[in-house]
Structures are given as structure tokens and as C-alpha cells.
Amino acid sequence: MTPEPLRLGTRRSQLATTQSQMVADGYTERTGRAIELVGVTTFGDVTKAHLAQLGGTGVFVSALRDKLLDGEIDFAVHSLKDLPTKQDPRFVLAALPARHDHRDALIAHAKFADLPSGARVGTGSPRRVAMLSALRPDLEYVPIRGNADTRIAKVTSGELDAVVLATAGLDRLGRSAEIAQIFEVEELLPAPGQGALAVECRADLTDLVAFLGVLDDPRTRSAVAAERAVLSALEAGCAAPVGAYAVDDGHTLNLTATVVALDGREAVRKSTAGSPSEADSLGRRLAAEMISEGADRLMGEHSH
Ligand SMILES: NCc1[nH]cc(CCC(=O)O)c1CC(=O)O
Numbered sequence: 001m002t003p004e005p006l007r008l009g010t011r012r013s014q015l016a017t018t019q020s021q022m023v024a025d026g027y028t029e030r031t032g033r034a035i036e037l038v039g040v041t042t043f044g045d046v047t048k049a050h051l052a053q054l055g056g057t058g059v060f061v062s063a064l065r066d067k068l069l070d071g072e073i074d075f076a077v078h079s080l081k082d083l084p085t086k087q088d089p090r091f092v093l094a095a096l097p098a099r100h101d102h103r104d105a106l107i108a109h110a111k112f113a114d115l116p117s118g119a120r121v122g123t124g125s126p127r128r129v130a131m132l133s134a135l136r137p138d139l140e141y142v143p144i145r146g147n148a149d150t151r152i153a154k155v156t157s158g159e160l161d162a163v164v165l166a167t168a169g170l171d172r173l174g175r176s177a178e179i180a181q182i183f184e185v186e187e188l189l190p191a192p193g194q195g196a197l198a199v200e201c202r203a204d205l206t207d208l209v210a211f212l213g214v215l216d217d218p219r220t221r222s223a224v225a226a227e228r229a230v231l232s233a234l235e236a237g238c239a240a241p242v243g244a245y246a247v248d249d250g251h252t253l254n255l256t257a258t259v260v261a262l263d264g265r266e267a268v269r270k271s272t273a274g275s276p277s278e279a280d281s282l283g284r285r286l287a288a289e290m291i292s293e294g295a296d297r298l299m300g301e302h303s304h
Pocket residue numbers: 079080081082164165166167168169193194195196197
């Protein structure tokens with residue numbers, strides 16, 4: 001007998017449904033199990049308030065978790081960077097599939113270095129504003145939100161000279177042809193977990209947890225664990241100007257993290273390496289060193 005399709009709950013945005021469908025296809029390919037997408041409207045999708053005023057990105061997550069508890073859906077796919085670092089014990093990240101591109105991208109008619117002084121660059125992310133201000137203090141950084149289409153349209157219409165978005169999202173939406181430049185991590189350190197997806201389900205459903213685990217990529221798991229440990233130890237959220245990026249080559253985990261003052265004029269940036277099995281403590285130790293070098297002070301009012 002063919003089992004019922006598993007129900008994958010997803011936000012209704014084009015990015016969310018696209019990446020949920022990619023994960024669904026991954027499971028069907030690997031296991032033959034049918035997966036059905038179930039659209040869920042989240043508070044973060046309906047509110048017009050700026051994300052920073054909503055007290056973090058958890059707004060996208062709680063509606064999906066409610067549906068997991070109700071049993072209306074079996075699992076959910078999140079952009080990892082939108083998931084608060086404090087894990088609710090009723091849920092588990094059953095799979096962290098192999099990460100896509102971790103870097104940020106510029107949508108513009110010119111490369112970043114060639115934008116004229118005073119050019120208007122749209123981004124709602126304090127991390128991007130802080131790090132880009134360090135490179136180009138002469139540009140104007142304009143807060144924006146909305147989906148990728150809306151943001152890209154502001155460049156097309158001439159309202160803005162550039163916008164900065166995650167490469168992974170642009171790739172998934174089929175918009176990578178419009179990228180003028182991809183920032184290397186030396187210039188713009190990504191948000192912890194950027195480019196990675198997280199498959200979440202209820203912790204008590206052990207058979208389901210095991211089933212979903214087939215798409216887990218251990219190297220992605222250790223890398224993002226280190227990145228998120230930095231964020232958590234800094235007691236920072238999505239609105240903090242914190243970047244972190246780690247790579248697990250199968251033997252060694254290399255981690256770099258930074259905190260940058262919003263005006264870009266001061267930064268603490270540190271790197272470390274260690275065993276992938278100690279990803280969490282590696283991240284915590286690095287954060288502690290950053291704090292002793294003034295990271296706390298740099299985060300200022302954006303620390304929580
Ligand atoms: N905060 C919104 C968000 N969450 C995940 C992505 C992109 C995809 C990813 O990082 O996996 C984006 C858009 C962006 O930052 O451009």
C-alpha cells in the first residue's frame with residue numbers, strides 16, 4: 001500500500017515555496033515517498049512593520065511550528081538564517097541539507113567599487129550596512145524590505161542604484177543572471193547559516209526524524225553549528241551586525257566571525273580552527289574572545 005504523502009508546511013513566498021519544493025523533490029528522489037506542500041501564512045508575511053521592529057526573524061517560524069504541533073503538517077523547511085539560535089526542545093532540525101552558496105550578491109548596473117559616490121544601496125540588514133559601510137562609507141544605505149522581486153525591481157526602476165541579497169535565494173529564484181557581483185567573505189561575511197536550509201519536525205516523532213535525516217549533510221551541520229554558536233554566545237539576533245562563516249573539509253572546521261559597528265568604522269574579526277565534532281564550543285570560544293576585544297560594545301543597541 002502506498003503511504004499517504006508527507007505534508008511539508010511552507011510559507012507562501014516564492015522563495016519559501018521554491019526551496020520547500022527543492023527539498024520535497026530531494027526526499028522523493030531518495031526515498032520514493034510523495035510529499036505535498038501545504039501553504040501557511042505567517043505573521044512575518046502579513047505585517048508591514050520593519051523586521052527589526054518585530055523582535056527578530058522568529059515571526060516566520062512560529063506559525064509553522066504551530067501547525068507541526070497541531071499535526072496539520074509533518075515537517076517544515078526554513079532558511080536556517082531565519083531560525084532563532086535557541087532551539088525549542090519540542091522540535092528538532094532533522095536534516096540540514098548540503099548548503100548552497102553562502103555569499104551575498106550585488107544587484108546593480110555596476111560593480112560595487114564602481115558605484116558613484118552617493119549611490120543608493122538598498123538593504124534591510126544591519127550586518128550588510130555595517131560591512132559595506134566599511135568598504136564604501138561614501139554610499140547611502142537605504143533600509144528596504146519585501147521579497148526579492150520587489151527589491152530587484154527598485155534597481156530596474158532606478159529608485160535605487162543597487163540592492164544586496166543572498167546569492168542562494170537569487171539562485172533558487174532563477175535570478176542569478178542579474179547579479180553584478182558576488183562578495184567574497186573577506187569583504188562581506190555572510191549571516192550565520194546563510195545559504196543553508198533546515199528541515200524541522202516534532203522531536204517526539206522518532207520514525208519521522210529518522211526518515212528526514214536522509215538529506216542531512218554532516219559537514220553543513222558542523223559548519224552552521226559553529227556559526228550559530230557564535231551568534232548565540234554573542235547573545236545576538238538577526239538584527240545584529242554579526243557575520244560568521246565556517247567550512248568543514250571533513251577533518252578540520254575553519255571558522256571566521258566578525259562584529260562590525262553600524263557605521264563600519266570599527267570591527268572585531270577573528271578566525272579559528274578545530275575539530276568538526278567540537279563545532280559548538282569552537283564557536284562559543286571565538287565569541288568569548290570577540291567579546292573580550294570589544295564586540296559587545298560594537299553591537300550596542302543591536303545586540304538583542
Ligand atoms: N532574511 C530573509 C532571507 N532568508 C533567507 C534568504 C536567502 C536564502 C538563504 O540565505 O538561504 C533571505 C533573503 C536574503 O537575505 O537575500
